[in-house]
Amino acid sequence: MMPTVPTNDSEREFAGWEHFSHSADIGVRAWGPTIERAFEEAAAALTGIVTNAEVMPSQEVTVACNAPDLELLLVAWLNVIIYEMAVRRMVFSRFAVRTDGARHLRGSMWGEPIDMLRHAPAVEPKGATVTALRVEREPNGLWTAACVVDV
Amino acid sequence: MHIAGLMQIDETTWQVGPTGAMRVPVVIYADANLIEAMDDKVYEQARNVSTLPGIVAASFVMPDAHWGYGFPIGGVAAFDASQGGVVSAGGVGFDISCGVRSVTTGILESELATVQDALADSLARAIPAGVGSEGSISLDAHEVDAMLLGGAVWAVAHGLGDAADLERIEEGGCMAGAQASCVPGRAKERQRREMGTLGSGNHYLEIQAVEEIFDSVAAAAFGLVRGEVLITIHCGSRGLGHQIGTEFLTEMVIASGAAGTALPERELACAPIESELGCRYLGAMRAAINCALANREILDHLARRVIRHFFPAAAPRLLFDVSHNTCKVETHLVAGHPRTLYVHRKGATRAFGPGHPSLPDALRSVGQPVLVGGSMGTGSYVLVGMAGNEERAFASACHGAGRAMSRHSALRRWDGQQIVDDLAAHHILVRSRSMRGVAEEAPGAYKDVGAVVLAAERAGLARRVARLRPVICIKG
Numbered sequence: 001m002m003p004t005v006p007t008n009d010s011e012r013e014f015a016g017w018e019h020f021s022h023s024a025d026i027g028v029r030a031w032g033p034t035i036e037r038a039f040e041e042a043a044a045a046l047t048g049i050v051t052n053a054e055v056m057p058s059q060e061v062t063v064a065c066n067a068p069d070l071e072l073l074l075v076a077w078l079n080v081i082i083y084e085m086a087v088r089r090m091v092f093s094r095f096a097v098r099t100d101g102a103r104h105l106r107g108s109m110w111g112e113p114i115d116m117l118r119h120a121p122a123v124e125p126k127g128a129t130v131t132a133l134r135v136e137r138e139p140n141g142l143w144t145a146a147c148v149v150d151v
Numbered sequence: 152m153h154i155a156g157l158m159q160i161d162e163t164t165w166q167v168g169p170t171g172a173m174r175v176p177v178v179i180y181a182d183a184n185l186i187e188a189m190d191d192k193v194y195e196q197a198r199n200v201s202t203l204p205g206i207v208a209a210s211f212v213m214p215d216a217h218w219g220y221g222f223p224i225g226g227v228a229a230f231d232a233s234q235g236g237v238v239s240a241g242g243v244g245f246d247i248s249c250g251v252r253s254v255t256t257g258i259l260e261s262e263l264a265t266v267q268d269a270l271a272d273s274l275a276r277a278i279p280a281g282v283g284s285e286g287s288i289s290l291d292a293h294e295v296d297a298m299l300l301g302g303a304v305w306a307v308a309h310g311l312g313d314a315a316d317l318e319r320i321e322e323g324g325c326m327a328g329a330q331a332s333c334v335p336g337r338a339k340e341r342q343r344r345e346m347g348t349l350g351s352g353n354h355y356l357e358i359q360a361v362e363e364i365f366d367s368v369a370a371a372a373f374g375l376v377r378g379e380v381l382i383t384i385h386c387g388s389r390g391l392g393h394q395i396g397t398e399f400l401t402e403m404v405i406a407s408g409a410a411g412t413a414l415p416e417r418e419l420a421c422a423p424i425e426s427e428l429g430c431r432y433l434g435a436m437r438a439a440i441n442c443a444l445a446n447r448e449i450l451d452h453l454a455r456r457v458i459r460h461f462f463p464a465a466a467p468r469l470l471f472d473v474s475h476n477t478c479k480v481e482t483h484l485v486a487g488h489p490r491t492l493y494v495h496r497k498g499a500t501r502a503f504g505p506g507h508p509s510l511p512d513a514l515r516s517v518g519q520p521v522l523v524g525g526s527m528g529t530g531s532y533v534l535v536g537m538a539g540n541e542e543r544a545f546a547s548a549c550h551g552a553g554r555a556m557s558r559h560s561a562l563r564r565w566d567g568q569q570i571v572d573d574l575a576a577h578h579i580l581v582r583s584r585s586m587r588g589v590a591e592e593a594p595g596a597y598k599d600v601g602a603v604v605l606a607a608e609r610a611g612l613a614r615r616v617a618r619l620r621p622v623i624c625i626k627g
Contacts, residue, residue, distance in 0.1 A: 026558055
């Protein structure tokens with residue numbers, strides 16, 4: 001099932017993403033009320049590296065990944081998206097994540113084939129890294145998920 | 152980086168340690184201004200590298216260094232397998248065997264003027280560039296494996312290159328020791344439709360004019376003539392290398408954690424050279440080197456087809472093809488004794504001096520060409536490896552200008568179309584599908600490449616031979 005887009009401002013306040021600087025590359029930092037939501041926002045931040053244009057959520061792709069801990073699970077999740085983007089020549093705009101809270105993740109993502117003119121993709125992510133990698137619950141209760149992406 | 156904590160050896164050589172957990176000193180080659188402009192993380196990372204098992208002589212930093220992944224970009228470190236030495240996926244980088252290839256053409260820049268626009272358009276059509284671009288070559292599983300073992304030799308055998316190029320490519324165009332079976336399935340799948348594609352980011356194909364000659368003897372040996380144009384390609388092993396880098400970095404992080412290895416940073420994860428994981432990574436990394444060599448050979452082949460269409464009498468000749476993200480087994484004299492070492496060069500170019508046996512006859516007396524990419528606006532340099540640089544940094548030199556500003560900051564400061572227009576006013580034609588990508592690669596986001604190569608020369612690493620000015624730039 002496709003996730004609903006947050007419709008009210010209060011929910012937007014609690015989930016979102018931003019990019020941060022890393023000399024030659026770009027960092028993604030996302031937050032949300034749950035690990036899953038933070039991971040979904042991190043995926044949106046990854047798309048934000050590639051394009052600012054609207055991406056139609058017309059095709060669904062499902063993935064699964066495993067890792068020994070939550071931080072490496074974020075790296076695995078972003079890397080599986082990068083892989084699907086590369087082999088399917090797609091960009092994604094909506095994401096739904098389920099985890100067991102630690103090591104296993106199942107994700108769905110919705111997007112469309114890259115349209116060179118409309119999406120004007122800026123740069124191709126090579127891989128998510130363990131640099132500035134952080135998945136943590138903040139004192140305010142929100143989860144943060146962050147790492148640098150090599151481009 | 153604060154200069155105060157560094158011990159100055161000479162004008163362009165600085166040293167720290169060893170102290171604490173450092174097994175060897177950190178040695179930085181740069182002038183005071185370049186050091187002041189370097190991120191503090193460069194020193195921190197070079198220091199971390201100096202703590203790794205089996206490291207020999209020093210953890211070296213090139214003049215263009217910046218913050219990398221475990222190793223600084225612009226870092227050189229050699230490890231001895233017999234001393235428990237390690238191999239590091241971060242020490243090679245995600246774009247395995249990313250490198251530069253330059254081709255002399257004999258065409259005068261003045262001949263180019265009347266066709267510059269049309270040539271730029273034709274190259275932009277012929278060279279698949281940017282995110283999601285697809286080449287005309289699609290490989291099945293069997294051919295992917297053949298390419299991974301054969302490198303540029305494979306490309307030539309398939310009519311996608313020129314046999315005369317091979318002696319001017321590192322390793323003769325084919326890296327020995329590649330193991331296709333060590334390459335993860337996803338890496339192969341990612342590469343099936345990416346052969347002969349340029350990629351994005353700082354990768355480019357340029358037509359460049361020789362603007363200044365510094366060393367006429369080396370320039371003559373290299374076929375560089377003032378006013379003539381070259382084709383220069385900067386790219387690497389595409390999705391295959393990225394996937395190998397990604398998967399092995401994670402595997403090394405997990406293995407280091409399981410082994411209880413104390414690492415200053417997780418991203419410094421590595422594996423003993425003689426371990427199963429180390430051997431498997433080396434087999435896969437060498438296969439990725441072959442992928443990069445094949446890819447640059449094919450891109451060059453595509454570019455030459457376009458050049459010949461406009462200039463049927465052109466005589467393209469490969470000057471050299473050299474990588475700057477590798478780990479190679481080399482023999483170096485250390486304290487007067489030859490030792491077999493695994494030399495990591497992350498954002499550093501191999502720079503063999505005169506007389507090195509691996510160089511082709513035409514170049515041996517002069518030394519190895521070192522191709523240093525600049526930015527779209529400022530141009531590039533051809534250097535030559537200097538005698539004695541083996542003792543300085545295992546025969547290595549800088550690889551580029553190095554970024555002075557993040558993509559994020561560049562995007563806030565510049566408008567891509569404005570940069571394209573400004574460069575066009577200076578007769579530099581940029582072709583890119585992404586104006587945001589152009590803004591992120593703005594000339595002003597890079598350090599002064601002239602200062603970087605001058606520091607490399609003063610440090611005795613590589614001497615300037617010629618400066619090249621971009622005329623046409625195809626960006627991903």
